[in-house]
Amino acid sequence: MTDQPLLKLEDLVLHFKTTKGKVQAVDKVNFTLMPNEAVVVVGESGCGKSSLAKAILRLLPKNIETYTGKVFLEGEDIMRLSDEDFRKTVRWNKMSMVPQAAMNSLNPVLRIGDQVTEPYIIHTGASKADAIKQAKKMFGYVGVPEDFLNRYAFELSGGMRQRAAIAMALITLPALIILDEPTSALDVLTQANIFNVLKKLKRELEISFILITHDIATSSELADKVAVMYAGQIVEVSEATRFFTNALHPYSRKLMDSVPRLRGDKEPDFIVGQPPSLLNLPTGCRFRERCPSRFGTCEQEPPVVHHDGHLVKCWLYQDSKEAPHD
Amino acid sequence: MSLYFTSTFDQKKPFVGLSWIGPDGKETRLNNFEINNKFTYRFNQDDKVTRKLGGVVASTSLFSNLKDPNLKTHPTPVKGTYYLKIEAVTFDPKADLQAEMIVYGKLSGWAGTDYLRRDLGIALLWGTPIALMFGLLAALGTSLTQLIIAGIGTWFGGWVDTILQRITEINMVLPFLPILIMIGTFYNRSIFTILTAVILLSIFGQGIKTFRAVFMQVKESAYIEAARSYGASNFRIIFLYMIPRLIPMLIPQLIVLIPSYVFLEASLAILGLGDPTLPTWGKMIQDAESQGALYQGWYYWVLEPSALLMVTGLAFSVVGYAMDRVFNPRLRGQ
Numbered sequence: 001m002t003d004q005p006l007l008k009l010e011d012l013v014l015h016f017k018t019t020k021g022k023v024q025a026v027d028k029v030n031f032t033l034m035p036n037e038a039v040v041v042v043g044e045s046g047c048g049k050s051s052l053a054k055a056i057l058r059l060l061p062k063n064i065e066t067y068t069g070k071v072f073l074e075g076e077d078i079m080r081l082s083d084e085d086f087r088k089t090v091r092w093n094k095m096s097m098v099p100q101a102a103m104n105s106l107n108p109v110l111r112i113g114d115q116v117t118e119p120y121i122i123h124t125g126a127s128k129a130d131a132i133k134q135a136k137k138m139f140g141y142v143g144v145p146e147d148f149l150n151r152y153a154f155e156l157s158g159g160m161r162q163r164a165a166i167a168m169a170l171i172t173l174p175a176l177i178i179l180d181e182p183t184s185a186l187d188v189l190t191q192a193n194i195f196n197v198l199k200k201l202k203r204e205l206e207i208s209f210i211l212i213t214h215d216i217a218t219s220s221e222l223a224d225k226v227a228v229m230y231a232g233q234i235v236e237v238s239e240a241t242r243f244f245t246n247a248l249h250p251y252s253r254k255l256m257d258s259v260p261r262l263r264g265d266k267e268p269d270f271i272v273g274q275p276p277s278l279l280n281l282p283t284g285c286r287f288r289e290r291c292p293s294r295f296g297t298c299e300q301e302p303p304v305v306h307h308d309g310h311l312v313k314c315w316l317y318q319d320s321k322e323a324p325h326d
Numbered sequence: 327m328s329l330y331f332t333s334t335f336d337q338k339k340p341f342v343g344l345s346w347i348g349p350d351g352k353e354t355r356l357n358n359f360e361i362n363n364k365f366t367y368r369f370n371q372d373d374k375v376t377r378k379l380g381g382v383v384a385s386t387s388l389f390s391n392l393k394d395p396n397l398k399t400h401p402t403p404v405k406g407t408y409y410l411k412i413e414a415v416t417f418d419p420k421a422d423l424q425a426e427m428i429v430y431g432k433l434s435g436w437a438g439t440d441y442l443r444r445d446l447g448i449a450l451l452w453g454t455p456i457a458l459m460f461g462l463l464a465a466l467g468t469s470l471t472q473l474i475i476a477g478i479g480t481w482f483g484g485w486v487d488t489i490l491q492r493i494t495e496i497n498m499v500l501p502f503l504p505i506l507i508m509i510g511t512f513y514n515r516s517i518f519t520i521l522t523a524v525i526l527l528s529i530f531g532q533g534i535k536t537f538r539a540v541f542m543q544v545k546e547s548a549y550i551e552a553a554r555s556y557g558a559s560n561f562r563i564i565f566l567y568m569i570p571r572l573i574p575m576l577i578p579q580l581i582v583l584i585p586s587y588v589f590l591e592a593s594l595a596i597l598g599l600g601d602p603t604l605p606t607w608g609k610m611i612q613d614a615e616s617q618g619a620l621y622q623g624w625y626y627w628v629l630e631p632s633a634l635l636m637v638t639g640l641a642f643s644v645v646g647y648a649m650d651r652v653f654n655p656r657l658r659g660q
Contacts, residue, residue, distance in 0.1 A: 059555050062483060091557035105552035109570040119556035168556065 004075055006175055006208050007033040007056070007095075012069035014048075014055040022065055023278045025051035027232040029069075030304070033225075035175065038202055038209040040219040040240070042255065043229035044275050049212045050100055052229065053178045056210075057097050058086055074175070092119045092169075095176040102165035102182060106153035112164050113149030120171045131171075138167040141204070142197050159190035163197065170201065178210045183218065195221050217259050220244055228252045231276050231286040238310035248312045250291045285315065327385050329367040329412075330426045338417035342425075345413070346388055349406020354378070354388075361414075361423065438626045440610075441617045449605040450630055456606050457588045457638065460521060464587035467525040469533060469580045473572060476537035477564045480545055490534070497530035503593075510599030517601040520594060524587065533579075537572060544571045574653035582646035585639035592635055607631035 014026035025048045033039055041049050054060060056071060058078075071079050078090050096119070099105045107115050116138070117131035126134070136146050142163040153161060162182060169177050179198070183191040199222055201207055213219045223240040228249060236249040247253045257269035273290040276282055282289065284299040291298065297315045307317040333340050344356040344367075356375050359367070369375065369384035379387035382397055389408070390401045414423050430443050437447035479490040509523050544550065545568065553563050594600060595608025596615070614620070614627040 057555055059551065087557045087559070091555060097555045099548060099552045099555060101548045102552070104548035107549045107553070107567055110566070118553075118558065122557055122559075122562075165552070168552075 005032045005072070006035045006037070006074060007031075007210075008070075008072040009056070010070040010072070012052075012055055012071060013066050014051055014060075014064070015066040016061070017063045017065040018279070021279050024048075024232045024281055025278055026055050027281075029055075029232075029234050031227060031234055031237065033176070033208055033210065036202065036206045036208055037224045038198075038211060038222050039225040039227055040216075040223040041210060041212045041227045041229055042214070042216050042219070045214070046278070047229045047275060048232040048278065049229050050180055051232075053097065053180050053210065053212055057091065057095065057178065058083070059097075088123075092123050092172045092174060094174050095178065096169040096172065096174045097178040098162075098165050098169045098180065098182050100180040101185070102180075103158050103161045103185065105165050106161060108153055110152075111149065112151055112153065112156070115153075116149070116164060116168045116171060119168060123172050134171055135167065138170045139164075141170065141201060142167045143193075158186055159193065162186060162190070162194060166194070166197065170205075170207075173205065174207070176208045176210065178212070180212045181214070182211070183213070183215065191215075191218055195219075198222055216255065228255065231281060232278055233286065233313065235287065235314070236310060236312045238312075242309055246308075248307060248310045248317065249287075249314050250293050250316070251287045254292075327369040327388075327427070327429050329369075330428065331361045331365040331367070331423065333361045333363060333365075333416075333421065333423040335416065335421040336418040340414055340416040340421055340423050342415075342423075343413040345411040347409040347411060348388075349404060349408065353411070356384075437630055438624075440613060440627060446610065446627065446630060449610050450607070450634060452605045453607040453610065453631065454634070456517065456604055457591060457635075458584075460517065460591045461584040461586075461588035461638075461642075463521060464524050464528070464590075465580050465583040468528040468531070469576055469583060471525075471529045472531070472533035473537055473569055473576060474564075475529065476534045476541055477568050477572075479534075480538050480541035481560060481564050481568065490530075491538075494530040494534045497527070498532065500527075502527055506594060507597065507599060510594065515599060515601055517591075517604060520591070520599070520601070524590065537575075540572055540575060541568060544568050578646045578650035578653060581642055581649055585642045588638055589635065592631075607635055 009029050009031040012026055012029045012031075016023040016025055027048075029052060041052065043049050055067070060067065069079065070077050073090065073094055078086065081090065106112065113132060113135060116135045117128065120126055120131045120134055121128065132149065135149060139146055139148070144160055144163045144167060148156060148160065148164070153164075156164065166177075166179075166182070169179075182198075183194050186194070195218060198209060198211075202209065202222070209222070211219055211222060220240065223243075226236075226238060226240050226243040227234050228236040228247075228251065230251050236243075236247065236252045238248070243252070244256070247256050251271070254269060254271045257266075258271070260268045271290055276286055276289070283301070285291070285294070285302045288294050288298045293316060295315070297318075300315075302313050302315045303318065304311060304313045305317050329344075331342070339360040339362060341358065341360055343358040346354045346356055348354070356369075356378075357367075357372055359365075369388070372384065375384050376382065376387075380392050380397060382390075382401070386401050387397065389403045390397055391404055394402060396402070410427065412425055416423060435445040435447045437445065437450055439445055440449075475490060479487040505527060506520065506523055510520065513519065550563060550567055553567050558567070591600070591606065592608030592611070595606050596612045598612060600606050600609045600612065608631070610631040611628055614624070617624075617627075619625070619627040
């Protein structure tokens with residue numbers, strides 16, 4: 001592993017303009033990803049996970065209010081690139097994405113083969129025959145039979161389509177793949193299968209992943225690092241093993257408590273209340289209203305502190321070097 | 327009955343003699359004359375022949391028994407093979423002579439004739455490819471352009487879409503027929519001018535609105551966003567991802583659209599704005615109208631082109647509805 005991070009976000013901000021006001025989907029996100037590392041981004045629905053993915057890949061809708069910050073990819077600030085340069089040099093050359101609802105991300109009027117080879121042809125200018133060869137190789141990795149290249153999307157099962165979408169993200173062998181809920185709407189067997197595929201890819205092709213998911217339990221299989229997002233901000237980043245045994249942020253802990261355990265009498269917990277609307281965010285700590293351990297200082301914006309190998313944005317760890325007991 | 331002669335000669339005119347041979351083999355000498363470069367011999371206007379044939383015009387007497395007492399009142403034609411013998415003398419080595427005979431009838435051909443003794447069948451046949459060509463080109467031209475414009479407008483959105491939509495709305499309230507009449511009156515009536523004008527005026531029409539509504543839906547599909555994420559260019563997305571989705575909707579619509587342009591061309595021709603150099607169905611109806619065909623009882627002259635127009639419209643509609651069922655399986659089985 002080199003010391004240079006593969007991806008580094010500095011104060012990345014993405015605000016949308018709506019008729020109701022400003023939606024702070026991604027608000028000052030700082031985050032580092034090393035090569036061949038898999039990070040899992042977890043959080044409730046509507047906390048800005050998918051927007052973060054879109055902000056990194058600059059897949060923006062029209063109603064942007066603010067889109068600032070720095071995104072360093074292999075040391076280069078890709079926020080400075082023009083849209084056209086970004087499209088040509090970054091997308092799929094250096095990072096690709098398996099979009100949310102990837103099952104529906106295949107063009108219904110093209111054959112899978114035509115569709116999967118498209119990014120490869122667009123970005124490398126390869127011939128159709130070479131692209132098909134490459135696609136067959138990728139299909140081998142993700143475990144899709146080669147003759148599916150001649151089929152249409154509707155002829156494939158959900159799991160197969162998902163794999164085809166992953167093969168499409170892989171085809172140019174980018175350094176980073178962003179997977180936006182790759183296993184939602186799939187049965188557990190297929191989910192496990194896909195995670196095995198991702199693990200294999202990470203091992204064999206040394207690709208980094210940003211995996212966006214709700215499913216903390218399954219994603220623990222793959223994760224090197226976990227980032228917890230709440231109301232547009234990352235509230236905790238830590239090594240996966242540390243996170244799963246000892247989450248620090250009150251929100252992360254609540255999130256972990258909500259995961260059902262196979263053994264033990266502990267009932268899955270839930271968090272009281274609703275996440276704040278991204279339209280109208282409270283000042284200070286955004287989790288304050290629902291936090292079991294809140295105190296007076298929480299009215300102010302919490303600092304991001306290093307604590308016990310975690311990066312955590314909470315007043316609880318302001319001075320203390322020890323995990324608190326509650 | 328007329329004979330049309332054309333001849334080439336240096337100085338002395340060729341000399342021609344005509345004889346008529348009836349089915350009984352009896353030969354009647356008709357007339358002898360000199361031929362100019364162009365010369366028309368009209369049998370019925372030749373008084374010498376009329377006198378020779380018992381005072382009855384050649385077109386009747388030549389085909390009757392001259393001894394028939396009812397020749398002047400109720401002539402009976404004698405059936406059989408008739409010959410016209412043309413003997414010619416030329417005086418130059420290079421001289422040449424052509425003769426062409428035309429026998430007019432009261433009614434001839436399967437479709438009848440018009441006031442200039444022209445066969446309506448030919449006009450009907452000639453009109454068919456013109457009508458179909460006009461309908462097909464106009465329908466294809468407008469639909470495809472509309473599809474592309476709607477796709478571009480929807481994809482880029484923003485001011486591009488706004489401008490395209492305003493142009494469409496303005497164009498939709500402009501009166502269509504008067505503009506075409508103006509072009510036909512002041513500019514040019516060639517069928518291609520009219521075709522171009524029709525296509526240009528129809529492009530920014532209802533179709534753009536319809537296609538746009540569907541494109542709005544297609545644009546939000548997951549696979550379009552996926553295409554964007556892997557760096558497909560704007561035009562690749564429009565032409566490879568969005569437009570093919572609308573082809574099933576386009577084809578039935580296109581087919582139903584064809585006869586409407588066929589009718590439009592016919593309407594323009596009936597108004598006297600058809601291409602004067604081409605026989606079209608609309609032009610036949612216009613001729614019939616200007617000659618008072620219905621008043622005179624020549625119904626066939628109006629009914630034939632009208633029937634063809636109707637059959638064309640019906641045929642395309644039926645095909646269009648059948649296609650609609652093929653492309654929209656939801657319409658089946660109800």
